[in-house]
Amino acid sequence: MLYLTLRHYEYTCAVAQHGSLSAAAQALNVSQPALSTALARIEDHLGQALFVRRRGTPLSLTPQGRDFAKAAQKLLQQASRLEAPDGASPVVQNLVIGCFSDLAPFVLAPALRELRQAFPDLTVTTKTLGFAQLISGLLQGEIDLAVTYDLGLDAGFTRQVIDNRAPLALLTPDHELARHSSLSLAQLAREPLVLSQEGLSVQHMLALFKSLGLTPRISHRAASLEVLRSLAANGEGVGISYSAPPITQSYDGKAIVNIPIRDSCALEPVIITSHGAPKPDSVLARALDILSKTLRPPPPGAGLRPSADE
Template sequence: MLYLTLRHYEYVCAIGRQGSLSAAAGQLNVSQPALSAALTRIEAHLGHPLFIRRRGAAMAVTPQGRRFIDEAEALLARAARIEDPAHPRPAARRLRLGCFVDLAPFQLAPALHGLRVALPDATVTYRADGFEALISAMLKGQIDIALTYDLGMDAGFARQRLFESHPNALVAPDHPLNEQGRISLETLTSHPLILSEEGLSAQHVLGLFRRKGLNPVVAHRAASLEILRSLAAHGEGVGVSYTNPPAAASYDGKPLVSLPIPDPEARESVVLARHGTGPADPLVAEATEVLSEMFRQD
């Protein structure tokens, strides 16, 4: 005998869409206490939480909750087709793509286009954010797969390498480094650096120096890539960035030179990452194959 009814499935899907019990209760025309009690009974029956409840914040969907909602929405769509074949509710497949913010201007639009062409029956949404925010979103089930650098993720994440990226030193045209034939981490230690304000990014770059026993001086921590490029173009120091836009000028039109830092240990992988190391959800597996074909550089 089945314990959960279609109404239970509607409850969970509404909470997932609205992100809060109060908004979902209003949509469903039930009281918030009744909805909360029903969700507690559903989770107790399933044996695991579907949402993470945090005071003063939106309810975050757990990975098990995301899978439950996807299957529940498909079940409700099938039920709607049985009840009213003339006006069926389309089955929904939803993919939530994450992208590291500095990669987004280059990879996000092609990724979205490629996914929508290859997976026309899926709704694809995206979130561009920093490393820690993307990792947190994957842990909470808010992002299914992320295009990012391989930084900050532990063994609980599955990764598929796409290509290697090397850092670049960004300087004004009259900077002394522009006259040197080869740039290395050692040569950079005698110049003030401009790094990203993003915690994991800055830690990674500084770690490259420290593993060689080098102690660079950091002049600025920039809140965005374009601020970093602008500071470097105005002679405020040497910008260090793995992301290298093709434009030879900053936003304000100041000329800028990009010098590769070829140290082998400084190379970093761009990966497709997801939380969990078991078999991927079928839609995530399809998306991984599509994006791998688009971006992989062997």
Template sequence: MLYLTLRQIEYVVAVARAGSLAQAAQNLHVSQPALSVALSVVEKRLGQKLFNRRKGSPITLTAFARTYITEAEALLIQAQRLEDPASLSRIVNGTLTLGCFEDLAPLYLAPVLKALRQGLPDVVLRWRIYDFENLARHMREGQIDLAITYDLGLDANFDKTRLKAVSPHAFMAAEAALARQPTLSFADLATEQLILFEEGLSVRHMLNLFRQGGHNPKVAHRVHSLEVMRSLAANGEGIGIAYTLPPGDFSYDGNRVVTRKISDQTAIEPVILARSNHLPELAAANSAHHIICRVFTEKNQAERLNP
């Protein structure tokens, strides 16, 4: 049961904004005694003082009131929306769970979450980071509404929107012979000791790209982390290959990493926004879809202007 009315809460907020009972009463078109009584009722119910009231001095907020007023203002805004059918029809609420492939998360997760929080203030956002197989499984089970990933391991049970296209890059030590070349091909890398990701779909995809050209690559290390790959490469343990290109020319251990684009057109891979197409569509997911696509469109335009 609710013991405080919206009108009483409105009076409290009005006094906090005005800084005096007289001014708040004038703004609300009510008598000052009625306003004073309402404040006393609220404070008694809360068991906390909201205002320091001294004769001849401005009203000041107590420490408790600062938090309370913030929540009260949010409640009144929501109440105003409920009185406006047009505004109510525009509200998208609920819960949205965003998934992201683990290598893409450091680049895209935070900017996308920021845009979603701004565009969907009434939606509760959650996020999960997984490898390919777990990402697909959680989407099928309805635990993830949308996912930013590569188009690997997703069948016709998923709707896919292309966000951008990326080429793989090779990571190597500064003294490596191939570091002198501006770009590389799979043929250039075919006889090198390679460092690849250990995740099943990822390593199979990369090995297939080599084999399509008739090459039989040699894998020296399989890793789970991109930074471990870059560190091994920087220390001469082989040449790492990944689609994700982090900024910076040094590994975590302080050694220089040389990065070269792999130019084979067959290796270009799309980054996609995916969702299961056998689950009910949610308004929050549809709105989030448009926002995420806009984020990537703006990012792609910026990259074209500043390559």
């Protein structure tokens, strides 16, 4: 009877991380046929498939495979800790960065570039998610660091503020409010609004209006930032977003303008967060420091925060 070894667990985790046998084999320095044979033996021993195999698509974990890979990663970390002198922390082999979906187009590429340069021996992967999924991933240890807005996080999370953003109103150029250099929530409360359908995002926006004694009128809840921008550019309402890009057209070619909302209560911190405080001089601590420097925007008018005149 075959008993699984730590090497078998390592094989499973590598395939789960890379999504392909060829990439995992290269990372493990084994041949692809040997890895494929070992994976088949692991699944045969367990009596269940760990991966879904479809021609032309990356390998993906089955629900059982997801649970097994998560437990296997913990086992590998425990083994590494046992072998380390004085019970030192295990060597981190992969780093998972989460990012709120609306922020990802602005921050994900530079974050990956800097982290891969700083940690060439690590596998750096990313997850682009909504607020609730990011928090769940951090709590369950599936995400190491996340770039997001400071919504829905309790005192158990470490925060590093990298920006404070004002929301933008998205309008057609011929809208009567488009002539203003800034707008207030009171002015926008009289207009039909296009908001994100993301749970915490829309709750946050509605709470801002409520704090000022205002009752907004929502015409649409958009499934994505580009849908929101398109609806606003086609006159379906005034869009509100913290992450609107500094471009003057929507995907369908319609002209659109971005005007900052000036209410101080609407400023929202952009943060890098982890669940718990990373140990000093650890990979996570160094990664957090690198990201805070890389993603901190330049002076107003450039960088992460779009210019209202663009």
